[in-house]
Amino acid sequence: MRLGFIGTGTIASAVVRGLAGRGHEIRISARSKTRAEALAAAIPEVQIAGLQEILDHSEVVFLGLMVQAAPASLAALTFPGDLRVVSFMAGADLDQVAGLVAPAQAAAVMMPFPGIAQGGSAIMALGDGELLEQIFAPQNTLFMLRDAGELDAYLCAQAVLSPVARLTAEAANWLGQRVSDPAQGEAFLRMLISSALAGSSADDLLEALNTPGGYNQRLRQHMEEAGMGKDLVAGLDALEG
Numbered sequence: 285m286r287l288g289f290i291g292t293g294t295i296a297s298a299v300v301r302g303l304a305g306r307g308h309e310i311r312i313s314a315r316s317k318t319r320a321e322a323l324a325a326a327i328p329e330v331q332i333a334g335l336q337e338i339l340d341h342s343e344v345v346f347l348g349l350m351v352q353a354a355p356a357s358l359a360a361l362t363f364p365g366d367l368r369v370v371s372f373m374a375g376a377d378l379d380q381v382a383g384l385v386a387p388a389q390a391a392a393v394m395m396p397f398p399g400i401a402q403g404g405s406a407i408m409a410l411g412d413g414e415l416l417e418q419i420f421a422p423q424n425t426l427f428m429l430r431d432a433g434e435l436d437a438y439l440c441a442q443a444v445l446s447p448v449a450r451l452t453a454e455a456a457n458w459l460g461q462r463v464s465d466p467a468q469g470e471a472f473l474r475m476l477i478s479s480a481l482a483g484s485s486a487d488d489l490l491e492a493l494n495t496p497g498g499y500n501q502r503l504r505q506h507m508e509e510a511g512m513g514k515d516l517v518a519g520l521d522a523l524e525g
Contacts, residue, residue: 288338291348292316295372297323301401311338335361344368351375354384363388370394377432378411391415400424408438440523
């Protein structure tokens with residue numbers, strides 16, 4: 285397909301890298317000059333183009349702008365009526381995107397993660413699932429949502445990723461002070477956590493790790509008594525509010 289990207293921040297750049305070598309013709313904006321030049325240098329099918337050229341020569345355009353900056357950035361552009369637009373902008377639903385890109389079609393809102401660059405990533409999305417499947421599956425897994433309310437809830441819940449990464453980093457630092465190869469220790473923890481959660485539901489994993497008096501049960505109970513669960517729910521409620 286002929287794909288265009290307006291905005292080449294961290295997420296948009298990861299998406300471009302994940303699409304490399306799959307037969308697409310990709311035009312990207314130079315909004316983030318260093319990232320854009322790195323992508324064009326590394327991926328033969330990527331070229332840097334002006335914003336209007338991206339719109340005029342693409343079948344699908346991805347918006348990787350900050351939602352606050354989008355109106356000013358897009359106001360002077362002419363969107364072709366047969367263009368389909370996919371937004372990465374958190375905080376903008378399909379109706380808001382449609383207002384920014386008319387008469388083009390606001391096809392979808394999707395929230396990818398940096399792991400999409402390597403594939404095997406989860407993607408939250410709202411809108412044209414068939415189009416997104418065509419572009420991103422089977423290398424990634426799409427989780428199609430019902431409406432803007434579900435998207436907002438998913439956006440809040442996905443923020444657990446950062447605390448999980450912080451906990452993993454803290455455990456890796458603790459381990460690194462006690463073993464001969466700290467890098468190996470961190471790699472072990474990352475693989476352990478990702479494979480365990482990928483292989484079963486959270487409830488099943490908790491049950492499997494609930495051996496009375498075992499290391500996992502004792503640490504979990506210590507953290508729960510310290511308020512881990514209540515603090516997490518309070519934080520999610522604050523994000524939702």
